[in-house]
Amino acid sequence: MDLLFDPLFRLPFVAGLMAAIVVAITGLYLRLRAEWLAALGFAHLAGAGGVVGVIIGAPPLAAALGASVIAVLVKGALQRSGNDVYAWLILFGWAAMLIGATFTHHAKILGDALVDGQLYFAASAELWATLSIAAATAIALPLLSRSLLRSELFPGHDRTNGRPLWPVTVGFDLLAAVAIAVAALVMGVMAAFALVFIPAWIAFALAGSWRLAVLWSGLIAAALYTVSYVTALLADLPFAPVLVAIAAAAAPLRLLSKRLGPRPAS
Template sequence: MSWETLLDPMFRIPFAAGLLVALVLPMLGVLLRLRDEWLAALGFAHLAGASGLIGMAAGIPVVLGASLGALAGALLKSLGHFRGNTVYVLMILVGWAATLLVAANTALGSMMGHALVEGQLYFASTAHLISALVYTVLAIILLSRMIPVLVRARMFPGLEIPHRHVTWWSHLGFDVLVALGMALGTSTLGLMGAFALVFVPPWLAFRWASHWRACLAISVGLGVLAYILAFAVALLWDQPFGPTLVAVLLVLASLALVRGDVSGGRRRPPPASG
């Protein structure tokens, strides 16, 4: 274990690329949780993993290949008018089967399949960093406009009747944003690492936050904290990054369980008058 490793210039680009992804994914996760669609992120991640591998076989860069698969999933979800979680489970199954079959039948696929599952952050390139930077800026700009529409559509479905076209574009735009985010996350942090960032910080933030902005801030803060801790732990103890990130997030969740904030759930008062 060498602390100097942490300051090695070789790891600056991977660190920055992952940090940007860790900033955005928890924010998307808050909205996914509010919309009860967090399973969509896992579906997009599986499709991104599979299409990233298939794209590589066709000579397409992994970030682009992953994005195409995730985008196809987003369009299917938005235009297909599916109800419930069925479509997300089908995405997971299709993505999982395709990933493992491609990995089993090609040498490069086998190597990259492991990389996508384990999250080989340290191989993130300048292309990853530029993609992450452009995506983060775009996501922050778009989310600032989309959040009011998405929250209103979820909480007050009777208020958006005259503006359904605006709402529809925001729903589609959000799906595309999640798909691209998961593609970027899967190709940099690994499939489960990206999903954990979408799921765990918002889960805790929903329990702790006293208001909406605090929920977004706590979620992003936990995501970034977990990412930095995982980066250091994985580098110092030479561990695969994806599982390390998931483990760190689970430790944070366990601490919350010990505090008793999460285990029993927030008690809703009885529907008495008040």
């Protein structure tokens, strides 16, 4: 555990930990909305944006965030919900990311990092990005949460009472897109997806209330991330495959739901 406090590894550890907790909690809301595939869609598109940014000489993080914001605006213009929109984002993003990575050496390095999840190369820009999105999530999500839950549990309630729902859905989509984009650049595309999908999948079964589900998601993500970070560091392995493997191995935790009570209503 001393490695976590080494100056060389402390910065990437904190950056990844913040990203892991944020995307796990965001994933809980995506699962509630049956849009968990958004994690892969936004992550692939962010990866493509980062690669294109390298090619044109723009900062990869800014380009990735820009691509994610464009995706949210397109989704809002289409007025579509569900996973089919995100399936198209995955296809376009994956193709653009891999094709773009062939153009320059630096683009290839970024493309490989997005696949392997080379978290140890995270710098101060990534740290500040994760801290910023964590702060934004802590402020915005409690304000959006009630409306998001109401829209799923009582469809049409806000519309019937004259309250437009689109500012809430677009606001959450933007928050999710930015969080997933940052996580994808920091720890890799599949690692970001695993942290969006698996902690929420387990928490949905374990928790008996929504607040407990949020707590469970954050704690599970933090635990999976820390174990994976230390394991990959000690074994000299790429971070993303180690995290995905350990997260998948934690799936039996969902079986504890029979003892701990029912999942939150959805």
